[in-house]
Amino acid sequence: MSQQVKNSITLRGSAQIVCEYLKFAINSVLFQRGLYPPETFKAEQQYGITLLLSEDAQIKNFLTNLLTQSEEWIVNKKVSKLSLIIVNVANKEVLECWDFNVQYEDGDAELSKEMKETVGSKDLKKIQQEIRDVMLQVAATISYLPFLDCRCSFDVLVHAKTNCDIPEKWAEAEPVAIANAQNVQLKTFSTSLHKMETVVSYKLVD
Amino acid sequence: MAQFNYLNELNTLATIDGPLTRGPLQRWVKKSNNENINPSSNSSKNMSNINVSACSQSMQKLSVSGNISCNNSLLSINKTPTRNENKKGKKTPSKNKSPGRSTTPTPNKLAKTPNKADRFIPSRSNSNFDLCHYMLNREEEDEIVAQTVTGEALGRALADTEPGRLLQYTCKAPAAPEGYQNRLRVVYSQAKVPSTVKNTTRYIPQAPDRILDAPEIVDDYYLNLIDWSASNILAVALNNTVYLWNASTGQIEQLLTLEGSETVCSVAWVQGASSHLAVGTSSAVVELWDCEKIKRLRIMDGHTGRVSSLSWNLYVVSSGARDGNIVHHDVRERQHAVATVNAHTHEVCSLKWSPDGKYIASGGNDNLLNIWPAAQGQHYSQPQYIHQFSQHLAAVKGLAWCPWSAGILASGGGTADRTIRIWNVNTGANLNTVDTKSQVCSIVWSTHYKELVSAHGYAQNQLVLWKYPMLSRVAELCGHEARVLHLALSPDGTTVLSASADETLRLWKCFMLDPSKKKEPTDSKAAKSLLNMNSIIR
Secondary structure (H helix, E strand, C coil): CHHHHCCCEEHHHHHHHHHHHHHHHHHHHHHHCCCCCHHHEEEEEECCEEEEEECCHHHHHHHHHHHHHHHHHHHCCCEEEEEEEEEECCCCCEEEEEEEEEEECCCCHHHHHHHCCCEECCCHHHHHHHHHHHHHHHHHHHHCCCCCCCCEEEEEEEEECCCCCCCCCEEECCCCCCCCEEEEEEEEEECCCEEEEEEEEEECCC | CHHHHHHHHHHHHHCCCCCCCCCCCCHHHHHHHHHHHHHHHCCHHHHHHCCHHHHHHHHHHHHHHCCCCCHHHHHHHHCCHHHHHHHHHHCCCHHHHHHHHCCCCCCCCCCCCCCCCCCCCCCCCCCCHHHHHHHHHHHHHHHHHHHHHHHHHHHHHHHHHCCCEEEEECCCCCCCCCCCCCCCHHHHCCCCCCCCECCCCCCCCCCCCEEEECCCCCCCCCCECEEECCCCEEEEEECCEEEEEECCCCCEEEEEECCCCCCEEEEEECCCCCCEEEEEECCCCEEEEECCCCEEEEEECCCCCCEEEEEEECCEEEEEECCCEEEEEECCCCCCEEEEEECCCCCEEEEEECCCCCEEEEEECCCCEEEEEECCCCCCECCCCCEEECCCCCCEEEEEECCCCCCEEEEEECCCCCEEEEEECCCCEEEEEEECCCCEEEEEECCCCCEEEEEECCCCCCEEEEECCCCEEEEEECCCCCCEEEEEECCCCCCEEEEECCCEEEEECCCCCCHHHCCHHHHHHHHHHHHHHHHHHC
């Protein structure tokens, strides 16, 4: 009982943290890169900073469906990467790609044995601080990313394992490539069960 | 040829069961040599064509057969195949054929020393053929190892993508509405943003009154490199040096130069007409200088990162640094660090005590603006903030307290934010917000008018005058060629000085008083301070 003081993160909880991060990260990209009119976003306090979430019903719906399914997959370790791609509506060219790499970690072995399930023991505050640092970096990217001077849409591709079933309303996608791409790796954060790596690739224009 | 010698030697050394090529000839060889002298003598020409140095023995052995015409082919079949194959492949056919077709006899290969140049390789001596050849051949042996290594890497690379199924959700999110234009254009383009400049009755000169050179000013958004004292002395930090510019006489004095690669990161004058200047440096210390005597009074440590912001409250100087901490130094005491506040997770890029000394506001690179109350009966702050404003979406650099209304604070955010916000720290309310469409580097309130002026970066590098409290634009002052990093207000309140990354300081007389309304007391006070200054500086 005395051990209960140590905080623990279950696999499910960790997947939730990851998906929450994805929600805010994707929304931040949509806002910061100016994909949608800023008035369609609403400010929200998260991780001790202000982040903006889209109010557009269709976008909200898309993200909710995507992330609930992704959470399921992350719990079952079926997903290795999610790619947010920004596409020029006119010619379908991929202009930018945000890769969110999910790595699975072992967590706290001792505690896991005790609890009889895989758990982590990382402090939630510490995790949130790490996420905040990533979010600040995401916001700062606009200082070097090229201006998206066209109507754009976005899509999210899920890199799943082969043994992963395709649920209803999901389909296989073609891999994308950016011509003359430049990659920038942002900070990573870890929940001690999942490690999240964020990489942005963009088309280098000279 | 020399390049093969090395390899041959190596090969022969390595193959223990091969024919001996070193040491005294074996008996049977000697015997056969003797026997063969006669038969081979008639074809000595042929013999001479063959590289004797390395394989003389094998050739001699071959000659036992007496069939000298097929010397080479036999060599290649019977003896140490690798060596001869090399020879066959690499050596020009001229050796065998040239005698036959020698209408233009090619130069004898043997005569050619490896050091001589030919048409194809100008200088053989420079290329280490021995080594190159060895390396080339050795590669074959390593190939298996290399293959497994590359195979592994390839496997790993494939494993990343290969077992993957790329999935997408078929109900797509909509594209941006038709006709929508990315608002970020203002951040990226030089195009002039139409602004609603409100006409005022006052005349505001559009050109700077004076332009001063500021060579080597550090182009860093997070620093605070200028301050204008109540006694009309402007302190400017240029790279590792602090200069004092006497605004009334125009004289310039060099206060200090830091050694090595250290740079000055912030300067701040003590309140009142005293001549003490606090200097924050990249070596994480705050230096206190007496500018009258040009003498350093003390060095105060307490930080682990560069000191990028400073603010005075009577005898306490508060310093904010890259480590995110604020340290309050009581300059009178030996143990100067009276309080350390863990204020931000990133660099503290602006720090301002309110004029009444009740609050200190700190802006950080973590996009936060914190308000700290002064400790009971003290001139340093409590370790717990009373307000934390997280509405800015970028580093909070511009910070200024309203001089006429207690508890009103203006703050401005960086490139990702571009807004100026007005706060009432007594209630914690955000009174007003305006999107400036450009990075806000600095804010200063006017003391004569209900206005404030902000300094901006890309695209226009301008100063904007705002009417308080509506925050409508009064005027825009353009002229700087790079972002305007810092602002300072003259002690008489009429002139704003802007320091820009284009290495100039410009003086704008944008708050000039109407001559008819000119207040006597301010004028005389300013005059008095000028007189004081002359005596002090000289």
